[in-house]
Amino acid sequence: xxxxxxxxxxxxxxxxxxxxxxxxxxxxxxxxxxxxxxxxxxxxxxxxxxxxxxxxxxxxxxxxxxxxxxxxxxxxxxxxxxxxxxxxxxxxxxxxxxxxxxxxxxxxx
Amino acid sequence: xxxxxxxxxxxxxxxxxxxxxxxxxxxxxxxxxxxxxxxxxxxxxxxxxxxxxxxxxxxxxxxxxxxxxxxxxxxxxxxxxxxxxxxxxxxxxxxxxxxxxxxxxxxxxxxxxxx
Numbered sequence: 263x264x265x266x267x268x269x270x271x272x273x274x275x276x277x278x279x280x281x282x283x284x285x286x287x288x289x290x291x292x293x294x295x296x297x298x299x300x301x302x303x304x305x306x307x308x309x310x311x312x313x314x315x316x317x318x319x320x321x322x323x324x325x326x327x328x329x330x331x332x333x334x335x336x337x338x339x340x341x342x343x344x345x346x347x348x349x350x351x352x353x354x355x356x357x358x359x360x361x362x363x364x365x366x367x368x369x370x371x
Numbered sequence: 372x373x374x375x376x377x378x379x380x381x382x383x384x385x386x387x388x389x390x391x392x393x394x395x396x397x398x399x400x401x402x403x404x405x406x407x408x409x410x411x412x413x414x415x416x417x418x419x420x421x422x423x424x425x426x427x428x429x430x431x432x433x434x435x436x437x438x439x440x441x442x443x444x445x446x447x448x449x450x451x452x453x454x455x456x457x458x459x460x461x462x463x464x465x466x467x468x469x470x471x472x473x474x475x476x477x478x479x480x481x482x483x484x485x486x
Contacts, residue, residue: 296474305375305462306414308474349413357402357466358427359475361413 266350271366280337282365284350287331293354295326297335299346300364306349309335345369373397375478377463383484389451392481396444396465402426404475405438405448406462414462420446453485 267285274280286295294313298306310317310324312333317324323336337344349364376395384390396403401422406414417436419427422443431438435454440446450457460480 298474303479305464305477305479306475307477311474358404358416358419359464360416361406363411363413 266352266362268348268350268362268365270363271368273368273370274337274340275370276342277339280340280344280367280369282335282337282348282350282367283332284334285332286350286352289330289352290354293352295324295330295333296351296353296359297322297324298349298351298359298361299344300349301343301346306361309348311353340367340369342369342371375463375465375476377461377478377481379481380479381482381484383486384453386455386485387452389449390453390483391447391449392461392463392483394446394448394463394478396446396463397476400465400467400476401443402466403440403446404464405446406464406477408460408462408480410459417448450483453483455485458483458485 294311296311297309299309300306310319310322312324312326314330326333345368347364347366349361351359353359378393382390403420405417407417408414417431418438420440423440436450438448460482462477462480464475464477466475
């Protein structure tokens with residue numbers, strides 16, 4: 263599976279949009295981009311995934327660049343409950359999720 | 372639908388003792404995973420089951436760790452004997468094989484402390 267690079271930590275003001283970047287320059291054509299988050303003392307929670315088109319659901323939006331080498335997770339109106347570690351994962355056909363160290367997002371009141 | 376159930380929630384043991392963790396996946400989910408998460412790191416896959424068969428156990432320390440899923444439903448992960456470096460959260464996850472439209476569902480994990 264392709265490797266991903268994320269910033270170690272980010273802050274965002276409550277009520278503003280949180281934009282979390284991820285680089286996956288070695289991604290191949292059949293690999294999906296998944297985003298998970300992990301709130302303290304809980305298991306990782308699925309947020310969204312995509313292949314090449316932008317995706318939106320009730321939790322977030324996923325913007326994937328045309329060359330697919332990077333993506334951005336957008337939380338449109340961040341709340342204090344969005345404070346968590348966010349993982350960007352590229353998954354191929356082997357059904358496995360390989361986690362990196364993620365981005366620690368802190369929402370500031 | 373009910374989530375992935377794990378027990379116990381916490382466990383403290385002395386080194387060289389044995390310990391077992393239990394996981395009950397979401398009903399109908401054929402694929403089950405055990406992950407180890409050391410403090411400050413992302414989860415690391417230990418073993419993947421498809422029904423009651425092992426698909427991938429390449430990162431399972433087989434000299435001390437074992438896992439089984441006898442009837443293709445519940446699973447247990449055992450450590451014997453435990454070492455200090457086994458202190459971590461052990462996460463279980465499940466999903467439907469080949470279904471890319473849904474993400475993996477994780478349990479809340481078992482926090483193991485080896486002293």
